[in-house]
Amino acid sequence: MTPLAADLLVVLRRDLRCFIREVEAFPDDAALWQTVPGITNSAGNLALHVAGNLRHFVGAVLGGSGYLRQRDAEFARRSVTRAEVAALLEAAAAEVEAGLESLRAETLDQPYPQELLGHRPATARFLVHLATHLAFHLGQAGYLRRALTGEAGATGGMGIAELMG
Numbered sequence: 001m002t003p004l005a006a007d008l009l010v011v012l013r014r015d016l017r018c019f020i021r022e023v024e025a026f027p028d029d030a031a032l033w034q035t036v037p038g039i040t041n042s043a044g045n046l047a048l049h050v051a052g053n054l055r056h057f058v059g060a061v062l063g064g065s066g067y068l069r070q071r072d073a074e075f076a077r078r079s080v081t082r083a084e085v086a087a088l089l090e091a092a093a094a095e096v097e098a099g100l101e102s103l104r105a106e107t108l109d110q111p112y113p114q115e116l117l118g119h120r121p122a123t124a125r126f127l128v129h130l131a132t133h134l135a136f137h138l139g140q141a142g143y144l145r146r147a148l149t150g151e152a153g154a155t156g157g158m159g160i161a162e163l164m165g
Contacts, residue, residue: 005100014162016093020086021155022141033078043141048074051092059095
């Protein structure tokens with residue numbers, strides 16, 4: 001595994017674990033699918049979106065996992081339990097690991113194998129984008145959980161200690 005892929009794997013694993021903690025911190029399955037006025041995506045939909053995104057772009061495109069993404073369903077589904085959502089995030093972590101392990105150093109400098117809205121950034125740059133995309137939606141889910149439940153406490157997400165491997 002390349003040094004960049006190893007570093008990205010640590011960050012992506014950490015943030016996926018944090019997302020699982022956020023999902024599990026909702027008081028019940030129904031709360032995971034609630035929103036507040038002005039917010040269209042529930043924390044459940046954000047979690048499904050992140051899992052599908054990583055399973056597709058890292059697992060399938062880079063790792064050859066065979067995962068077939070259904071992006072519209074990531075935002076349309078509402079009846080998935082917290083345990084099922086957590087399992088999908090775990091599956092994403094496993095596919096991310098396999099996909100990053102398969103990368104060769106020269107691949108990182110090459111254009112990402114799939115065109116993205118008319119662009120093909122370097123694979124390394126796109127992988128960094130995927131990590132920040134995950135972190136963005138993780139923050140949204142945490143903020144939404146606090147707004148819905150009134151609980152001010154964090155779930156211990158994104159700790160520096162977890163960067164130690």
